[in-house]
Amino acid sequence: MWVSCNVKVRDCLASTSVTLKRCLKLGVTMAKSKFEYVRDFETDDTCLPHCWVVVRLDGRNFHRFSEKHNFAKPNDIRALHLMTKCAQTVMEELEDIVIAYGQSDEYSFVFKRKSNWFKRRASKFMTHVASQFASSYVFYWRDYFEDQPLLYPPGFDGRVVVYPNNQTLKDYLSWRQADCHINNLYNTVFWALVQQSGLTPAQAQGRLQGTLAADKNEILYSEFNINYNNEPLLYRKGTVLIWQKVDEVTTKEVKLPAEMEGKKMAVTRTRTKPVPLHCDIIGDAFWKEHSEILDEDS
Numbered sequence: 015m016w017v018s019c020n021v022k023v024r025d026c027l028a029s030t031s032v033t034l035k036r037c038l039k040l041g042v043t044m045a046k047s048k049f050e051y052v053r054d055f056e057t058d059d060t061c062l063p064h065c066w067v068v069v070r071l072d073g074r075n076f077h078r079f080s081e082k083h084n085f086a087k088p089n090d091i092r093a094l095h096l097m098t099k100c101a102q103t104v105m106e107e108l109e110d111i112v113i114a115y116g117q118s119d120e121y122s123f124v125f126k127r128k129s130n131w132f133k134r135r136a137s138k139f140m141t142h143v144a145s146q147f148a149s150s151y152v153f154y155w156r157d158y159f160e161d162q163p164l165l166y167p168p169g170f171d172g173r174v175v176v177y178p179n180n181q182t183l184k185d186y187l188s189w190r191q192a193d194c195h196i197n198n199l200y201n202t203v204f205w206a207l208v209q210q211s212g213l214t215p216a217q218a219q220g221r222l223q224g225t226l227a228a229d230k231n232e233i234l235y236s237e238f239n240i241n242y243n244n245e246p247l248l249y250r251k252g253t254v255l256i257w258q259k260v261d262e263v264t265t266k267e268v269k270l271p272a273e274m275e276g277k278k279m280a281v282t283r284t285r286t287k288p289v290p291l292h293c294d295i296i297g298d299a300f301w302k303e304h305s306e307i308l309d310e311d312s
Contacts, residue, residue: 059136066127066177067134068186069143073119074169080119082165087209088201089249096158097121098253098290100150105255105288107146113307114288115187115295117194117252121147124183136174144172180308188296194252196227199242202249203230206238247292256304258289 061067073079085093101121105111110129115122123143125131132138148170155164177183200222207218222230234240242250266281293300301308 061134061136061139061174061176062178063134064127066180066183067125067129067136067139068122068175068177068183069125069139069172070122070175071120071144071147071170071172074171076119076168079168083159083162088198088205091248092158093119094248094253096151096154098255099154099157100147101253101255102288102290103150103154104143104146105257108142112257113187114255115190115252116255117190118197120190122187122190124187140172140174144170183308184295184301191252191295195250198245198249199227199230202240202242202245203233206234206240210238251292251294254291254293254295254300255288256291256307257286259284260287260289 080090080093097116097119101114101116101123104121104123105114108123108125108131110125110131111123112126113124125139132142148168151168151170152164175186177186203222204215204218207213207221208215211218213221225233231242234242261282261284263280263282265278267278295301
């Protein structure tokens with residue numbers, strides 16, 4: 015009886031397999047509904063292969079957000095550290111990111127040239143980075159703004175840009191760091207005029223209209239005794255995140271066979287983490303020191 019049953023099951027499976035092969039050979043469409051045609055309206059947003067994929071996030075209406083939450087001017091170090099924490103969280107979740115650069119309320123994430131993450135769909139790159147970053151901003155807010163409640167959730171918009179070779183990627187990151195320098199120099203002078211000279215924002219803006227970098231440096235030095243070159247690198251250069259090996263010391267309880275209670279011992283473990291650097295990335299020195307970033311086989 016048991017043998018007969020097994021034979022019937024085997025014959026049934028064989029028959030099903032033959033039928034399936036026959037359907038596939040004839041091109042028969044299976045398991046589809048009449049509504050599935052709507053998938054034809056989806057656009058193909060696959061990023062070009064063998065190119066660097068960059069996702070840049072910008073804070074939405076962060077001028078208003080910073081005012082409502084009493085950010086220090088011209089730079090709030092808490093807000094900058096919070097941005098970096100969020101960027102680190104994104105990199106740890108999406109390990110195909112090889113480098114990130116951030117300043118003010120923006121961050122750029124660079125994915126490997128050979129990354130096949132979500133079949134290189136631009137919408138997947140952008141939405142995953144943006145959602146992870148925004149949720150981390152809310153999640154870690156209290157760690158950096160203990161006395162300031164979050165009045166409303168922040169928003170971030172994103173864009174995906176594809177760069178074909180190493181030089182264009184380096185030029186992109188250089189452009190963002192140059193933008194950091196230009197904006198920070200202006201903001202440093204602007205807020206010095208407002209906070210220390212008593213000018214209104216409109217008056218300070220009028221004072222700086224048409225001035226060059228040398229003029230702004232002169233105003234800072236002659237009127238406020240500020241040497242811009244001595245300002246923190248975090249403000250002048252922004253933040254670069256790269257993967258580095260870091261030793262982490264944790265406490266672990268170890269029990270010996272002859273002991274009833276365990277002893278707490280320090281255990282050192284080495285892991286790779288996104289580490290923040292505040293340095294120049296426009297020149298060649300950074301790229302020579304960290305040549306593995308642009309190495310396609312890294």
